[in-house]
Amino acid sequence: MAVSPIRGRTAIARATAYNSLPNQTDSTPFITATGTRTRPGVVALSRDLLRTFPYGSKIMIEDLSGRYNSALRGRVFIVEDTMAARKTGSLDIWMSSRSEAMRFGARQIRITAVR
Template identity: 85%
Template structure:
């Protein structure tokens, strides 16, 4: 009886030990398939990091003092450039007066501010006053424009010896109130006074 009991006891113990040493159960087939699929997925490499160039530093704005200095420099450069002298009227304008003749009242003037303006040595066309220059009233300028070369004949005959053979050029104009008049430039006031006022015939040279 004891021996049977012992054999039964040993059998139970060996059965329990066998269960403990048994091969572990395998995972379900779906779990294994998912593991294989994940292993086959190729992970893309990380995107390269692009280093952006730093924005250029803003240029410093010129100060008000620097801007004023630049403006002064530009003004000095402009002032140093040669200024074009106003040219007399184109000779083409005088061509229409060739051969034209008119009788006008003639006087004489000098380079004095009281007789001209604040620039008594500069004519209306920008030239210098000199012997041979004459000024016409504005109504006569329509007939004998700037640049017209004329001869002058004193109708009294008194000054013809001084006027004969001379050529005068229209480069100046008279005050707006004057009409039908001519002014001959002379170098001295005494010459202008001696000439006085007289009737003359002016003729545009052909």
């Protein structure tokens, strides 16, 4: 998996959260599109955003509403998964439980490449 040389590139996207339930993923709910195991810090991007932030990209996420920034601030996430083909302009953050993912909800975010 190559690391992206796009430091500083940004995009605005819709963010949601997912966890490893078969109805939220494919038939291998704990395995990402790159073959790694799901874990905190893993994100899935829609296929259109993968062109800008390819697998292996390290990113930071800012909640544009400001409500969830305390949980996101200072964290570096890694792009290791992808979303269903029908999704565009979207990011999914892996979370360990369904209730945590539901609390996150959906929000507008800014993605910034850090490496």
